[in-house]
Amino acid sequence: MLSYFALGLLVFxxxxxxxxxxAIHDIPYLIAKQREHPHQDAIHVAGWVSLFTLHVIWPFLxxxxxxxxxxxxxxxxxxxxxxxxxxxxxxxxxxxxxxLQHRLQALETRPPRTDA
Numbered sequence: 421m422l423s424y425f426a427l428g429l430l431v432f433x434x435x436x437x438x439x440x441x442x443a444i445h446d447i448p449y450l451i452a453k454q455r456e457h458p459h460q461d462a463i464h465v466a467g468w469v470s471l472f473t474l475h476v477i478w479p480f481l482x483x484x485x486x487x488x489x490x491x492x493x494x495x496x497x498x499x500x501x502x503x504x505x506x507x508x509x510x511x512x513x514x515x516x517x518x519x520l521q522h523r524l525q526a527l528e529t530r531p532p533r534t535d536a
Contacts, residue, residue: 441471442471444478445467445468445470445471445475445478446464446467447482448463448466448467448478448481448482448484448485449463449464449467449485451482451485451486452464452484452485452488455485455486455488455489455490456490457485457488458488459484459488460485463481463484463485466481467481
């Protein structure tokens with residue numbers, strides 16, 4: 421009777437480990453699906469391929485799945501907006517610098533005042 425219990429326990433542990441490994445490899449796909457990732461099918465397939473590559477690519481799949489966010493996409497739009505804002509500031513500063521240079525040049529070419 422104890423032998424059957426041990427065999428049942430061994431089968432149970434093997435099934436739980438097998439299911440656990442498969443469940444862990446679906447985590448990047450579930451993240452991608454939740455975030456409406458445009459490459460979620462590729463992430464899902466790569467997760468299954470990761471089972472056969474000794475789990476080497478799984479961390480990269482997790483990173484790939486977490487990089488995308490629905491509200492900002494890949495994040496490049498925010499970068500473009502920030503660069504456009506900085507470009508506007510630079511143009512404004514260049515304009516101020518030119519105005520100051522013209523004022524300085526006008527002051528230097530003006531004849532000296534003789535207040536005595």
